[in-house]
Amino acid sequence: MPKPLTFLGLESSCDDTAAAVVRYLPGHLGQILSSVVDGQTALHAPFGGVVPEIAARAHAERLDHCVERALLDAGLTLADIDGIAVTAGPGLIGGVLSGVMCAKGIAAARGLPLVGVNHLAGHALTPRLTDGVSFPYLMLLVSGGHCQFLLARGVDDFTRLGGTIDDAPGEAFDKMAKLLGLPQPGGPMVEAEAAHGNPKRFAFPRPLLDRPGCDLSFSGLKTAVLRARDALISAQGGITVQDRRDLCAGFQAAVADVLAEKSKRALAQSPPVTAVAVAGGVGAHKAIRARLETGCVSAGVQFLAPPLALCTDNAAMIAWAGIERFRNGARDGMDLAARPRWPLDTISPAMLGFGKKGAKA
Numbered sequence: 001m002p003k004p005l006t007f008l009g010l011e012s013s014c015d016d017t018a019a020a021v022v023r024y025l026p027g028h029l030g031q032i033l034s035s036v037v038d039g040q041t042a043l044h045a046p047f048g049g050v051v052p053e054i055a056a057r058a059h060a061e062r063l064d065h066c067v068e069r070a071l072l073d074a075g076l077t078l079a080d081i082d083g084i085a086v087t088a089g090p091g092l093i094g095g096v097l098s099g100v101m102c103a104k105g106i107a108a109a110r111g112l113p114l115v116g117v118n119h120l121a122g123h124a125l126t127p128r129l130t131d132g133v134s135f136p137y138l139m140l141l142v143s144g145g146h147c148q149f150l151l152a153r154g155v156d157d158f159t160r161l162g163g164t165i166d167d168a169p170g171e172a173f174d175k176m177a178k179l180l181g182l183p184q185p186g187g188p189m190v191e192a193e194a195a196h197g198n199p200k201r202f203a204f205p206r207p208l209l210d211r212p213g214c215d216l217s218f219s220g221l222k223t224a225v226l227r228a229r230d231a232l233i234s235a236q237g238g239i240t241v242q243d244r245r246d247l248c249a250g251f252q253a254a255v256a257d258v259l260a261e262k263s264k265r266a267l268a269q270s271p272p273v274t275a276v277a278v279a280g281g282v283g284a285h286k287a288i289r290a291r292l293e294t295g296c297v298s299a300g301v302q303f304l305a306p307p308l309a310l311c312t313d314n315a316a317m318i319a320w321a322g323i324e325r326f327r328n329g330a331r332d333g334m335d336l337a338a339r340p341r342w343p344l345d346t347i348s349p350a351m352l353g354f355g356k357k358g359a360k361a
């Protein structure tokens with residue numbers, strides 16, 4: 001009987017404190033025994049964005065409780081855990097440090113192996129947890145802090161084919177929401193408004209489609225929306241509910257068009273792959289998912305999108321990535337460092353782009 005591996009995962013790189021227990025049994029899909037996500041949206045709401053110091057303190061206060069709850073929900077104790085996986089970067093350094101210290105404490109106290117995980121690898125390996133996809137596959141990572149096309153060749157082997165040269169798409173959704181007086185996080189809000197809007201009323205640009213390759217840009221699009229909003233305000237003294245819906249619909253259509261076209265190019269540029277997968281918070285957007293799926297169907301490639309709760313930040317993906325790395329022989333010691341920046345692809349030249357968590361790759 002093959003022996004299962006059960007890992008506790010911790011995630012605290014941005015504004016979600018999370019702990020999860022995931023089990024690997026050879027020959028089976030990974031099993032998420034529990035996944036606790038304690039979001040900090042309410043804490044940061046008055047400031048219109050994530051405040052690093054507030055986030056770090058909240059992580060330090062909440063991690064223990066999340067771990068307790070994750071074990072309780074899984075019906076396990078630390079005696080049943082085979083290893084601890086923790087996000088060791090990239091992200092807001094105070095939060096990453098909180099997670100790394102907590103993980104080191106548990107690992108040292110219980111004599112358990114410790115595995116540091118790159119947050120981006122957590123997202124990028126999620127389709128292996130949910131669907132058991134084999135390498136190589138093409139990954140579109142789209143969130144509030146990152147935006148890149150990755151060729152996933154192995155657990156620690158990623159090649160970046162392209163990425164944003166400025167904002168990440170989730171960041172653009174969040175800024176859009178701010179411009180239009182909608183609450184954060186902006187993605188789901190803009191998506192809900194756009195459902196009642198006319199995507200054709202405003203002709204927003206499709207940035208970088210006129211250039212070859214699969215790099216992306218979102219900051220010009222945001223500026224175009226700002227101009228359209230200001231034109232409405234000066235013409236009519238404000239914007240109506242319908243204006244807002246139409247602005248959201250126009251913006252969203254532009255983002256979906258760009259992601260769909262650039263995905264097509266990334267696929268054309270990469271060697272044969274087993275699947276195309278999407279991950280990160282923006283992967284939760286239904287219309288964007290649908291567009292990506294249509295593109296894959298016409299290219300004859302399998303399309304994978306993890307369940308919504310596994311698209312946004314969570315610790316199950318960290319526990320899983322920890323298991324994968326552990327099975328590959330990875331072990332970290334008490335000198336595991338918290339890294340604010342940590343590109344997944346260390347060979348391709350660094351991107352200029354910044355996400356809300358700073359330059360990553």
Ligand code: KG4
Pocket residue numbers: 014142143144145146169170171173174185186187188191280281282283284285286311312313
């Ligand atoms: O992956 P994630 O949870 O955290 C980061 O690592 O950034 O992604 C959060 C981002 C936020 O910018 C949020 O507005 C966006 O993902 N997001 C969405 C949706 N749900 C979350 N964007 C578009 N549509 C959504 N439904």
Ligand code: ZN
Pocket residue numbers: 119123143280281312313
């Ligand atoms: Zn993330």
